[in-house]
Amino acid sequence: MRKERIAVDMDEVMADSIARFQAWHWRDFRAELSREALHGRPMREAVAADRWPTVQQYPHAPGFFEDLPVMEHSQTVLRQLAARYELFVASAAMEFPGSFRHKYEWLQTHFPFIPWQHYVFCGDKSILAADYLIDDNAYNLRAFRGEGILFSAPHNAGETGFRRANDWLEVARMFL
Amino acid sequence: MRKERIAVDMDEVMADSIARFQAWHWRDFRAELSREALHGRPMREAVAADRWPTVQQYPHAPGFFEDLPVMEHSQTVLRQLAARYELFVASAAMEFPGSFRHKYEWLQTHFPFIPWQHYVFCGDKSILAADYLIDDNAYNLRAFRGEGILFSAPHNAGETGFRRANDWLEVARMFL
Numbered sequence: 001m002r003k004e005r006i007a008v009d010m011d012e013v014m015a016d017s018i019a020r021f022q023a024w025h026w027r028d029f030r031a032e033l034s035r036e037a038l039h040g041r042p043m044r045e046a047v048a049a050d051r052w053p054t055v056q057q058y059p060h061a062p063g064f065f066e067d068l069p070v071m072e073h074s075q076t077v078l079r080q081l082a083a084r085y086e087l088f089v090a091s092a093a094m095e096f097p098g099s100f101r102h103k104y105e106w107l108q109t110h111f112p113f114i115p116w117q118h119y120v121f122c123g124d125k126s127i128l129a130a131d132y133l134i135d136d137n138a139y140n141l142r143a144f145r146g147e148g149i150l151f152s153a154p155h156n157a158g159e160t161g162f163r164r165a166n167d168w169l170e171v172a173r174m175f176l
Numbered sequence: 177m178r179k180e181r182i183a184v185d186m187d188e189v190m191a192d193s194i195a196r197f198q199a200w201h202w203r204d205f206r207a208e209l210s211r212e213a214l215h216g217r218p219m220r221e222a223v224a225a226d227r228w229p230t231v232q233q234y235p236h237a238p239g240f241f242e243d244l245p246v247m248e249h250s251q252t253v254l255r256q257l258a259a260r261y262e263l264f265v266a267s268a269a270m271e272f273p274g275s276f277r278h279k280y281e282w283l284q285t286h287f288p289f290i291p292w293q294h295y296v297f298c299g300d301k302s303i304l305a306a307d308y309l310i311d312d313n314a315y316n317l318r319a320f321r322g323e324g325i326l327f328s329a330p331h332n333a334g335e336t337g338f339r340r341a342n343d344w345l346e347v348a349r350m351f352l
Contacts, residue, residue, distance in 0.1 A: 007303075088303055094292045100276035116270045117300045123293030127183075127264055129305040129321055145305055 005086040006175065007120070007128050007146075008078065009135035010103060012153040014089070014111070015068040017059075024058050025051070038154035059095075065102040070110050073168035079113050080176055087114060090128055092140065093121035134171060138162065149174070181262040182351070183296070183304050183322075184254065185311035186279060188329040190265070190287070191244040193235075200234050201227070214330035235271075241278040246286050249344035255289050256352055263290060266304050268316065269297035310347060314338065325350070 011017040018038065025033040029051055037046045047055045058064050081087050089107060093099050100121060107119060125133065126143040133144040134151050138159045141148030149171070150162035165171045187193040194214065201209040205227055213222045223231045234240050257263050265283060269275050276297060283295060301309065302319040309320045310327050314335045317324030325347070326338035341347045 090303075093297075094280070094295050097277060097280045097292075100280075100297070101273060104270070104273045104276075115299070116273075118303075119270050119299060120303055121269075121276070121297040123291070123295060127266075127294075127296055127303075127305055129303055 003084070003086045004132070005088065005130040006081060006132045006134065007088045007090040007125075007130040007144075009133070009137070009140065009151070010089060010091040010093075010107075011068075012071075012136040013134060013151045014071055014074050014078070015065075015106065016071055017065070017068055018154070019069050020064055021055065021058060024064075025055060028054060035154050040155070040157040042155055060098060062098060063102075065096070065099040065106065068106060071168065073172075075110065077168040077172045077176075078111060080172065082113055085175065086118075086130075088118045088120055088128070088130060089114060090120040090122060090125060090130075090133065092123055092125065092137075094123040132175075134165065179260070179262045180308070181264065181306040182257060182308045182310065183264045183266040183301075183306040185309070185313070185316065185327070186265060186267040186269075186283075188247075188312040189310060189327045190247055190250050190254070191241075191282065192247055193241070193244055194330070195245050196240055197231065197234060200240075201231060204230060211330050216331070216333040218331055236274060238274060239278075241272070241275040241282065244282060247344065249348075251286065253344040253348045253352075254287060256348065258289055261351070262294075262306075264294045264296055264304070264306060265290060266296040266298060266301060266306075266309065268299055268301065268313075270299040308351075310341065 022033045044052055091103055093103055124143055125140040128144060131146045132149060133141060133146060134149045135141055136151045136153035136156055138156060141150060141162050148162050150156060150159055150164045152164060152166045198209045220228055267279055269279055300319055301316040304320060307322045308325060309317060309322060310325045311317055312327045312329035312332055314332060317326060317338050324338050326332060326335055326340045328340060328342045
């Protein structure tokens, strides 16, 4: 029997990119960008209007995706998923061409049990042939042809259209 | 009605990577690597054994994928395909992480009518959700879940398992 296939998004699912936004926001403005401020709305609404042109450029800047913190429990749970499912990593990295190399190296470093053959850098996630996609962006799940699992992130707090996993332990309970 | 979706490989289909192998082989050995020598066999069998360790490293070297020649008629035909089909570019670029940036820029330069949202850099092409894949590697077509079209390249001359397109004009006759 063919194993079911799970595709997993990187930013805010495997990698804590919000931590980088917060650190750089502090570096540039000596002001906190709190998770509470990000709750239930896109970042451009959480950031002060005069700071947004700067903050918007962060993911395009060199180093943004380098050495991002790993999301809690993601390594343990993904290692177990990799044993039972066909596991792919699917990042919408095409939006940030400067991120390719760092994302690749980050995966090799922190998730060595996922082979590079199972990395996908794309734009539109409708291209993924998988049974499940775990992603924090509802628009990616809407494009996806399989079953979407919304991974909780501050910005998606109000989203109700998908089965939700609040953290990796909840993903484990769903799939293991 | 949903448009049918065509995924297209890059190397030896859109981009003439053999030309780069030939040029570098000449640069390093002052000896020709002819298309006749490449006919019906993998490159490692066409290259002299003492040269293979060097040649094998070419795609890993900086600049290999930069400014590759564009395959004849590919721009005209792909522009027409993009009007009638959902067109994706799908490269097994993960094998050569140094290629990401050059491949991205090459597509932007030579195929500006294909949006970056429709680029896919992957390893295993079984991840592609598309109706057709045009590719010169039979193993990619075997992995693919839709219908594979084998794009003729010297190395695949003996391959009989797939519908074949000898050049872009033949692709046009199939799809337009």
